[in-house]
Amino acid sequence: MKTNKSTFSLKEIYHKMEYFCAYQERCYKEVEEKLYSFSLSISEKEQVLTYLIENNFINEARFAKSFARGKHNYKNWGKNRITQELKFRDISSRIITEALSEIPTETYFDNFNSLAEKHWHSIKEQKGPKKNKKFVDFLLRKGYESNLIFEKLKELDN
Structure with missing residues (x-):
């Protein structure tokens, strides 16, 4: 039986999003896209995103550093590809530069x-x-x- 995502309470959505972010490092854009699958008002989405950022479930710098190290070490990506992928995820240039410095x-x-x-x-x-x-x-x-x-x-x- 398929459950309708719109029937989740706000508290359940908080828990689901905490798990979503804790399972794997996520950027703001990925979390925002995931929240679209729930039927929430704009203010509720902002409330959830604010909560996740304040409680360090979403951290763009941490995500970018992890992404850069992982893609280079496991997929052998170069700096141009990593930069392009991070820009696609709306990561700032300053954070991208920091992330690339993580690769010796x-x-x-x-x-x-x-x-x-x-x-x-x-x-x-x-x-x-x-x-x-x-x-x-x-x-x-x-x-x-x-x-x-x-x-x-x-x-x-x-």
Whole structure:
């Protein structure tokens, strides 16, 4: 049996949103979108959001830092992709800069080099423009800086 989300009391919605935020780090935009699934008035939505922020269930800086570390360490995303995704979630530029500083420079370059070399050797094309394009496109999609990519391409293409 499917329950109608509009039948929840405000107290139940508070508890559901606390769990939603405690389960995984969330940004303001994600929580706001989740609240749209409940039939709440604008003032009730604001009341819930204020409560979540005041009780530290929502913290944009903490979310951005966790997001940046996680996406870089587990998905091997570069700084451009992380920045783009955080901007999509309406995170401020100052917080994005702070979050990117959470990634140690040495780790960033180590991850980039191992990912680039692994991908270079996995491309089945013979050396040439087609292989180079696949290599560059892959790393650009991952969000790495073009100057890093082209330096690595020069190094591997020799």
